[in-house]
Amino acid sequence: MTDSPARILRPGQTIGILGGGQLGRMLAEAASALGLKVHVHCPEAGSPAFDVAARHTLAAYDDLDALDAFAAAVDVVTYEFENVPGPTAAHLASRVPVRPGPRALAVAQDRLSEKDFLAAAGIALAGYAAIDTLSDLTQALARFGGKGVLKTRRFGYDGKGQVMIRDASAAAEAFTSLGGAGLVLEALIPFEKEVSVVAARSVTGEVAAYDITENHHEHHILKTSTVPAKVSPGTAAAARQIAGQILTALDYVGVIGVEMFVVGTGADEHLLVNEIAPRVHNSGHWTQDACLVSQFEQHVRAVAGWPLGSAARHSDVVMENLIGAEVDAWQTILTEPAARLHLYGKAESRPGRKMGHVNRIAPRS
Amino acid sequence: MTDSPARILRPGQTIGILGGGQLGRMLAEAASALGLKVHVHCPEAGSPAFDVAARHTLAAYDDLDALDAFAAAVDVVTYEFENVPGPTAAHLASRVPVRPGPRALAVAQDRLSEKDFLAAAGIALAGYAAIDTLSDLTQALARFGGKGVLKTRRFGYDGKGQVMIRDASAAAEAFTSLGGAGLVLEALIPFEKEVSVVAARSVTGEVAAYDITENHHEHHILKTSTVPAKVSPGTAAAARQIAGQILTALDYVGVIGVEMFVVGTGADEHLLVNEIAPRVHNSGHWTQDACLVSQFEQHVRAVAGWPLGSAARHSDVVMENLIGAEVDAWQTILTEPAARLHLYGKAESRPGRKMGHVNRIAPRS
Numbered sequence: 001m002t003d004s005p006a007r008i009l010r011p012g013q014t015i016g017i018l019g020g021g022q023l024g025r026m027l028a029e030a031a032s033a034l035g036l037k038v039h040v041h042c043p044e045a046g047s048p049a050f051d052v053a054a055r056h057t058l059a060a061y062d063d064l065d066a067l068d069a070f071a072a073a074v075d076v077v078t079y080e081f082e083n084v085p086g087p088t089a090a091h092l093a094s095r096v097p098v099r100p101g102p103r104a105l106a107v108a109q110d111r112l113s114e115k116d117f118l119a120a121a122g123i124a125l126a127g128y129a130a131i132d133t134l135s136d137l138t139q140a141l142a143r144f145g146g147k148g149v150l151k152t153r154r155f156g157y158d159g160k161g162q163v164m165i166r167d168a169s170a171a172a173e174a175f176t177s178l179g180g181a182g183l184v185l186e187a188l189i190p191f192e193k194e195v196s197v198v199a200a201r202s203v204t205g206e207v208a209a210y211d212i213t214e215n216h217h218e219h220h221i222l223k224t225s226t227v228p229a230k231v232s233p234g235t236a237a238a239a240r241q242i243a244g245q246i247l248t249a250l251d252y253v254g255v256i257g258v259e260m261f262v263v264g265t266g267a268d269e270h271l272l273v274n275e276i277a278p279r280v281h282n283s284g285h286w287t288q289d290a291c292l293v294s295q296f297e298q299h300v301r302a303v304a305g306w307p308l309g310s311a312a313r314h315s316d317v318v319m320e321n322l323i324g325a326e327v328d329a330w331q332t333i334l335t336e337p338a339a340r341l342h343l344y345g346k347a348e349s350r351p352g353r354k355m356g357h358v359n360r361i362a363p364r365s
Numbered sequence: 366m367t368d369s370p371a372r373i374l375r376p377g378q379t380i381g382i383l384g385g386g387q388l389g390r391m392l393a394e395a396a397s398a399l400g401l402k403v404h405v406h407c408p409e410a411g412s413p414a415f416d417v418a419a420r421h422t423l424a425a426y427d428d429l430d431a432l433d434a435f436a437a438a439v440d441v442v443t444y445e446f447e448n449v450p451g452p453t454a455a456h457l458a459s460r461v462p463v464r465p466g467p468r469a470l471a472v473a474q475d476r477l478s479e480k481d482f483l484a485a486a487g488i489a490l491a492g493y494a495a496i497d498t499l500s501d502l503t504q505a506l507a508r509f510g511g512k513g514v515l516k517t518r519r520f521g522y523d524g525k526g527q528v529m530i531r532d533a534s535a536a537a538e539a540f541t542s543l544g545g546a547g548l549v550l551e552a553l554i555p556f557e558k559e560v561s562v563v564a565a566r567s568v569t570g571e572v573a574a575y576d577i578t579e580n581h582h583e584h585h586i587l588k589t590s591t592v593p594a595k596v597s598p599g600t601a602a603a604a605r606q607i608a609g610q611i612l613t614a615l616d617y618v619g620v621i622g623v624e625m626f627v628v629g630t631g632a633d634e635h636l637l638v639n640e641i642a643p644r645v646h647n648s649g650h651w652t653q654d655a656c657l658v659s660q661f662e663q664h665v666r667a668v669a670g671w672p673l674g675s676a677a678r679h680s681d682v683v684m685e686n687l688i689g690a691e692v693d694a695w696q697t698i699l700t701e702p703a704a705r706l707h708l709y710g711k712a713e714s715r716p717g718r719k720m721g722h723v724n725r726i727a728p729r730s
Contacts (some may be wrong), residue, residue: 011695011708011721029394032417035695035708035721049417050396127633292705292726301699311703314679330376330400334666337675340657343376343400355401356376361657 005291006203007097008305009075011035013076014054015303016074016096018061018088020047022344022354023080023280026288028052030296032244038303048345049080061088071095072275073085078303081266082109082278083155099203099293100278105111107250107351108278111153111184118273121249125169126261126272134175137185141168144187150174157265160220164188189272191261195229196285199243200298200308207247208298208311209240210291213283215259218323220330221352224285225319227290228365231262255299257281281319289340289359290317316362327355371618373670374440374460376400379419380668381439381461385412385454387709387719388445388645391653395661401669402599406435413710414445418447424454436460443668444718445474448520448644464568464618464668472615473643476518476549483587485640486614487530488607491626491637492552499540502550506533508543509552515539518547525585527727529553554637560594563649564608565620565663565673571611573663573676574605575656578648580624583688586717590648590684592655593683593730596627611641620664623645647686647719654724655682681727692720703727 004139007220009015015031017024020042028038028049037054040047043061049270050056055073061068062085070092071077077098079089082105089102107117129140131150140150146168152161163174181295183248194217199209209229214229215222229236244256250256257277264270293309301308322329333341343356374380379397382389384406392415393403405412408426415421420438424431427450433456436442443462444454447470454467472482481491486584494505496515506513511533512636517526528539530550540548559582566573579594580587594601608623622642629635649660658666658674666673687694692714698706703724708721 011692012710012712026399028417029397031709032390032394033707035710037416038712042647050400052393052417054416292654298424306696307700309699309705312702327376331671334674335672337677342675344397345377345397345400345402347377 003314004347006305007076008203012037014039014073015076016041016070016077017049017080018042018054018077019212020044020049020056021046022346024049025052025344026296026342027078027080027141027280027299030294031300034297034300034304036300039070039074041066050347059174061085064091067091068095072313076182076303077297079105084109084176092324094134094220100256101251101253104250104252104278107223108276109154111151111275114185114276117249118246118276121245123246123273124271126189126274128184131175131183131185132181134172137171137175137183138168140166140185141171142186148185149188150178151184151186152178153184153225189261189263191263191272192265192269193229193231193262194274195231195239196225196257196259196272196281196283196286197239197243198255198257198281198295199240199247200295200302200311201247201252202302202308203305205248205254206308207244208308209243210311211313212236212239213286215283219352221321221322221323221354222282223321224253225286227286227317228298231259232269235262236269238271242271242273244308246273252278253300254278255280255284255295257283259283281348285342285357286319286359288318288342289361314364316365320358320360322356322358323355324349324351324353325353330356333358336360372441372671374570377402378440379404379434379438380665381406381442382414382418382445383407383442385409385414385443386445387413387711389414390417390709391661391707392443392445392645392664395659399662399665399669401665404435404439406431411712416710418584420707427451429456432439432456433460441668441670443664445644449474465621466616466618469615469617469643470617473529473641476516479641480549482614483611486610486703488611488638489636491554494550496540496548497546499537502536502540502548503533505550506530506536507646507698508552513550513554514553515543516549516551517543519550523538528608554626554628555650556628556637557630557634558594558596558614558627559624559639560627560636561590561602561622561624561646561648561659562604562608563622563646563652564605564612565667565676566612566617567667567673568618568670568671570613571673572609573673575649575652575660575676576607576678577601577604579652580648584717585648586686586688588686590651590687592651592678592682597634600627600636603636607638609635611638616622617643619643619667620649620660624648645670646658648684650707650722651682651684651724653707654726655680662720679729681730685725686719686721687721687723689714689716689718689720695721698723700712701725
């Protein structure tokens with residue numbers, strides 16, 4: 001089934017979501033508020049999104065019979081993680097609209113394809129090189145001053161699948177540790193800040209970008225997102241423009257997260273794109289409480305074929321992830337007058353596991 | 366099982382909700398965002414709240430086996446409608462905390478008990494009289510200037526179960542049409558405005574009241590709620606104080622809706638309580654988009670034994686109910702920048718049926 005003319009859902013119809021984590025759960029909450037049903041497909045029993053879905057399928061992503069039944073039961077398919085297997089997306093897309101489309105997924109789940117795509121679209125990136133042999137790595141390190149971050153092309157997240165190389169003598173060990181092929185070397189950027197933009201595009205090509213967010217990571221996991229980011233108005237506008245440019249170049253439908261580095265200061269301040277995530281994004285959770293329309297509602301609107309909502313922000317906000325045992329502070333957070341607690345319903349906290357987040361709100365500065 | 370000391374839920378535990386309509390659905394969305402599970406008990410197949418509940422029981426309210434299983438599966442019970450049968454509430458309350466408690470339910474589901482309770486608590490009401498005979502009615506009409514609204518003591522809502530009497534000659538017919546016993550006559554009040562206050566009380570006795578709301582009804586069904594209401598600051602403060610007084614007098618846990626009349630103007634402006642609803646209230650739907658903590662989150666916090674959130678309002682707002690075919694305007698409403706659409710997932714629109722609502726937001730005046 002093609003998606004042309006674009007399918008528009010009616011209230012009461014069903015969004016299928018691949019993946020049952022907290023992003024799927026918050027998408028389901030947003031879909032429910034708009035009168036839509038949700039059907040979650042996920043191979044993990046007890047997934048957080050199951051609790052708020054009208055239906056769920058507990059099956060592997062390569063279970064074709066389960067996928068066929070899922071496709072027949074839903075009116076559009078979306079996903080909450082970028083590592084949806086390509087054959088899964090293709091199989092579903094032949095039966096029901098998949099939004100964002102399989103092409104955006106293919107581009108975003110391979111670091112090299114993603115960087116090549118962004119470079120071809122005229123987006124400024126840090127230097128990078130495809131690495132398939134130790135010789136590739138040696139040559140690329142020489143170009144990048146002997147330093148860089150070596151990453152797997154696929155399946156990396158939260159610092160997994162990457163090794164920092166600060167000296168060329170460490171190259172061979174790093175190369176071997178990551179499997180010795182299918183890698184990308186990224187030049188080390190002396191950045192001032194890590195920022196991101198969450199933006200959406202509708203089936204009609206309408207774009208809405210939220211304000212740029214300043215992000216702080218701990219142990220390679222996002223810890224806080226602060227809005228407004230301390231960047232110049234020009235940089236803030238450029239960040240949103242870049243996100244829109246990427247959305248349009250991908251003929252994208254849904255919400256995207258675009259991570260960027262702020263490099264230079266004063267008149268030299270500029271942006272380099274780090275990576276994109278073809279889904280709602282952790283650095284956009286602040287929109288739940290500082291905007292009228294959250295990134296989750298925005299994604300639901302987009303994939304339903306509906307017009308986007310306003311991405312305007314009414315408050316300043318700091319989003320803090322509650323990771324592992326940090327969630328034990330929930331009772332204290334509930335007593336903070338300007339805090340809104342969001343918990344994901346995960347039965348067990350483990351080190352590094354995202355258990356919830358809190359948005360701390362202040363009047364707009 | 367008694368509720369003393371008060372049971373406090375942990376994230377991951379389950380709130381049982383009696384009733385599966387839109388109020389239950391929005392409670393379930395709010396509970397999910399706080400990491401709680403929901404189990405809905407409702408006798409109607411396809412109930413809107415089922416779609417966002419981790420579990421549901423499709424059974425009658427007097428099915429004791431089903432109630433026992435429900436009580437065993439949940440950690441606290443609440444309800445989304447005031448006509449929960451007393452024996453149902455009592456049966457559950459012997460097994461699991463029921464919040465608000467059975468006493469609040471008993472008071473609120475009988476107009477005469479409610480008025481007697483409020484009067485005993487020192488709350489100003491319009492004149493009323495218990496009517497069990499035609500003679501009662503004739504005498505009461507004489508006291509109230511020959512006019513009044515005759516209502517059934519139980520099961521009235523949205524204008525059902527009531528007859529306006531404008532002339533004593535119509536008394537007999539009105540009396541007969543409402544069953545000829547178990548009635549209340551309310552004096553006709555020359556009110557300036559209909560207003561309401563939604564407020565909450567926690568297990569520790571903490572009270573949080575939202576701003577007073579000005580309500581407009583059409584065909585006895587709430588059509589709009591506007592905040593701020595055009596009343597004096599003194600009246601606004603008095604309204605919240607009255608709501609708190611009622612909550613405390615009932616030893617209440619959860620959200621209550623208190624409907625009032627504004628009578629008189631200028632220095633004579635004052636309030637008379639019309640009725641209370643022991644649940645989240647349609648005139649509080651504006652809190653979803655004009656406050657950090659909605660009435661639904663507030664009710665969830667209260668019944669979970671958690672501290673209340675701030676009832677502060679960050680925006681002005683007009684809530685409009687979408688009744689019957691009005692919901693067909695959903696696509697247009699989605700394009701309004703300052704509007705947030707809420708749909709209830711009801712399969713079929715019928716005249717008088719509440720299908721959704723829209724909150725139209727403006728900066729705080």
